[in-house]
Amino acid sequence: DIQMTQSPSTLSASVGDRVTITCRASQSISSWLAWYQQKPGKAPKLLIYKASSLDSGVPSRFSGSGSGTEFTLTISSLQPDDFATYYCQQYNSYSTFGQGTKVDIK
Amino acid sequence: QVQLQESGPGLVKPSETLSLTCSVSGYSISNGYYWDWIRQPPGKGLEWIGNIWHSGSTYYNPSLKSRVTISVDTSKNQFSLKLRSVTAADTAVYYCARGGEGASSALVDYWGQGTLVTVSS
Numbered sequence: 079d080i081q082m083t084q085s086p087s088t089l090s091a092s093v094g095d096r097v098t099i100t101c102r103a104s105q106s107i108s109s110w111l112a113w114y115q116q117k118p119g120k121a122p123k124l125l126i127y128k129a130s131s132l133d134s135g136v137p138s139r140f141s142g143s144g145s146g147t148e149f150t151l152t153i154s155s156l157q158p159d160d161f162a163t164y165y166c167q168q169y170n171s172y173s174t175f176g177q178g179t180k181v182d183i184k
Numbered sequence: 185q186v187q188l189q190e191s192g193p194g195l196v197k198p199s200e201t202l203s204l205t206c207s208v209s210g211y212s213i214s215n216g217y218y219w220d221w222i223r224q225p226p227g228k229g230l231e232w233i234g235n236i237w238h239s240g241s242t243y244y245n246p247s248l249k250s251r252v253t254i255s256v257d258t259s260k261n262q263f264s265l266k267l268r269s270v271t272a273a274d275t276a277v278y279y280c281a282r283g284g285e286g287a288s289s290a291l292v293d294y295w296g297q298g299t300l301v302t303v304s305s
Binding site for chain 1: 229230231243244245247279281287288289290291292293295296298
């Protein structure tokens with residue numbers, strides 16, 4: 079099984095901050111990685127697929143990079159609507175999610 | 185707009201079978217895409233359960249494979265989940281979702297609202 083490890087688990091930040099979340103795969107997954115945003119009581123929302131492709135309607139302040147085993151999600155300027163939990167997901171072999179990164183208000 | 189809605193019992197007894205159905209509107213399952221089940225225990229992260237193609241071809245999470253069956257009914261535009269021999273560890277919000285195609289079968293772009301299933305006697 080492919081394990082996905084996100085860091086940090088929690089991130090405290092302020093509006094306007096640049097935020098970076100890292101996701102590491104236990105083996106190479108090429109670029110078969112997605113990022114989702116989840117707010118309390120809601121289903122996750124797809125932000126990025128194939129490591130760096132922005133889903134339709136997602137603000138350009140979100141970006142993804144990486145390949146192989148190391149990936150990052152960057153929010154260039156954190157907005158009030160961005161306080162949420164973020165998950166990475168590999169879909170190279172079946173599927174596995176990271177444990178999540180909660181972005182809260184500093 | 186693709187919409188998905190989970191339905192089924194909110195309470196299941198230990199050792200019994202959890203059964204959920206997902207009704208899809210705004211898109212015909214027969215037209216393509218994989219159709220996925222994902223769960224989330226209260227306060228915890230997401231776990232992919234498995235998915236199905238309209239032809240009935242399935243992929244399952246290896247850790248759950250022995251207990252899971254996913255089926256599809258294209259005439260009703262629905263797909264279903266059965267999880268056998270449940271324990272308290274299976275208590276979770278269960279989401280149905282639309283996956284991708286081909287190598288991206290588990291890439292989800294549309295989600296249901298989720299339904300909480302509690303395993304308790």
